Amino acid sequence: MKIVILGAGVIGVSTAYYLARDGHEVVVLDRQPGPALETSYANAGEVSPGYSSPWAAPGIPAKAMKWLFMKHSPLIIQPRADGATLRWMAAMLRNCTAARYAVNKGRMVRLAEYSRDCLMEMREATGISYDERMQGTLQVFRTQKQIDGVGKDIEVLRADGVPFEMLDRAGCVAAEPGLAAAAQKIVGGLRLPGDETGDCFKFTNALATLCEGLGVRFRYNVSIDGLRLEGDRIAAVKTGQGEVTGDVVVAALGSYTPALLSPLGFDLPIYPVKGYSITVPIVNAARAPVSTVMDETYKIAITRLGDRIRVGGMAEIAGFNHDLPPARRATLEHSVEDLFGGAGDQSKASFWTGLRPMTPDGTPIIGPTRVPNLFINAGHGTLGWTMSCGSGRVLADLVSRRKPAIEAGDLALTRYG
CATH class of the missing domain: 3.50.50.60 (FAD/NAD(P)-binding domain)
Incomplete structure (x- = not known):
């Protein structure tokens, strides 16, 4: 055909x-x-089946209210009264139940795990190269409350047979030596050794x-x-x-x-949720991440791509908008410098935004x-x-x-x- x-x-x-x-x-x-x-073009660079979770989750409405008042918020909602935005947000809120979260996350992990297997098969068959690394993802927690809240995700990982490790502070530094200088700022982490990284472009x-x-x-x-x-x-x-x-x-x-x-x-219930990234040239490899580190507090992914660090995240509800506000760049710079200070040259970083096509579930x-x-x-x-x-x-x-x-x-x- x-x-x-x-x-x-x-x-x-x-x-x-x-x-x-x-x-x-x-x-x-x-x-x-x-x-x-x-x-x-410039997404976060992670191939993370184990971290495949819907934004719609129990507790998110309450967290969203708190996030809106954070200086470096992972969620930004621009005032909009159009029907498409309101309908999508209402549908997303309806998915913020424990039952729907379990169904949605299980479905997403199933597809993402299969996709990672297909990528591995393609790489073996074709020799395709894209700054790939197979060294896992580390989700870093700055508070005990964040660790206590990860139980529902671990249940889904266990159910789907996804390998994971719960690490203390020392374990996080052992997995990502570049975190050593910031060790006192974290209390533990969840490591997904089957995850990968690479340059999507x-x-x-x-x-x-x-x-x-x-x-x-x-x-x-x-x-x-x-x-x-x-x-x-x-x-x-x-x-x-x-x-x-x-x-x-x-x-x-x-x-x-x-x-x-x-x-x-x-x-189609697909909405353009705006995300941002910076790509930073590495100037001190010893301080740079080995693979991907997820900063749970700011919902920022920090990924090693060859001789660069890709820092991506945030979710902005703003419709089809491609502006690049300095405040969003500041959030990305804050997360990477707080955890991997001095690893990259921020003065030479490139700043980018993209519209992620999000469904409510x-x-x-x-x-x-x-x-x-x-x-x-x-x-x-x-x-x-x-x-x-x-x-x-x-x-x-x-x-x-x-x-x-x-x-x-x-x-x-x-x-x-």
């Missing part, structure tokens, strides 16, 4: 790889001049090159203007360069997927729709890099009418009714 994929981020390119490997003719369309130039570009070797055609600088229906099927994708036809269309446009599908009567939307030849692979939130290979593989299986290796029925749009 001829497959038209809309979007050349890490999700779209991963999907193209698996579909091309199945022997399909694949065309990828994107408005940017190359792959991974939007949300996939480098990965996506390297994978796009592999895709081209499999016959995938990438068409960049192409605006995607809509979908033309004939009967109950997509007849063509309308672009600024004319119509593009195919047997199947895959919508992988991240936060922009709802706008594309809305004229067809779809109401944290799980992406992957699968078919009521339009027989239209599939969705979007809504991965902060975990697009972590879930990319598994999501692409599942979608390719569904398009090729194979049963995926993991349960995928609850990933589809139908879970929203």
Whole structure:
């Protein structure tokens, strides 16, 4: 079949790889001049199946009120009264129960663990390189209360067979020697040895090159203007360069997927939650992180990417906004300097923002729709890099009418009714 994929981020390119490997003719369309130039460009760099958790969790409403008054808050809500923002926030609050959290986290960990396995298989088969490291993730706790609150996550990790270690202060420093100077600021940590790190931008570009070797055609600088229906099927994708036809269309446009599908009567609960990162050149390797350290207090990920440190995090409810406020940069700088002071040269850091496509329950939307030849692979939130290979593989299986290796029925749009 001829497959038209809309979007050349890490999700779209991963999907193209698996579909091309199945022997399909694949065309990828994107408005940017190359792959991974939007949300996939400078994310936190972690491939963290064990840390795959929905933002909607018990206690989050109370925590959110506290966060709003923090100087370096992990959550920022800009005053907005539009219906899309209010509906999404209400849906997210409905998922902040213990029962829904357990279901959502279990679903996310299932997909993320599978995705990590797919990435390992791809790396072995292709030799793809992207500043990868396989040295785990360390979630650092600054208070005993944070340690006491991690029990629900550990229950899910145990249930899914995800390896983990609870570490005291000395254990954290042993795992991440760069924390030595900040040891008195932490009380313990949760280490996930199966997690990985890597540069998502480098990965996506390297994978796009592999895709081209499999016959995938990438068409960049192409605006995607809509979908033309004939009967109950997509007849063509309308672009600024004319119509593009195919047997199947895959919508992988991240936060922009709802706008594309809305004229067809779809109401996708995907919202552009804004995140930020800085990329800092390392000047003292002994003080730098070995892998990824999650600063639980500020919800900031600090990741080693070759000779750079990527510091990413925060969730800002601000709609489609790409401003770069100095206060957000200050939060990122504070977290990394507080834990790994002197490791990087902040004067040479680059500052970036991206719109994470978040669903209210944290799980992406992957699968078919009521339009027989239209599939969705979007809504991965902060975990697009972590879930990319598994999501692409599942979608390719569904398009090729194979049963995926993991349960995928609850990933589809139908879970929203």
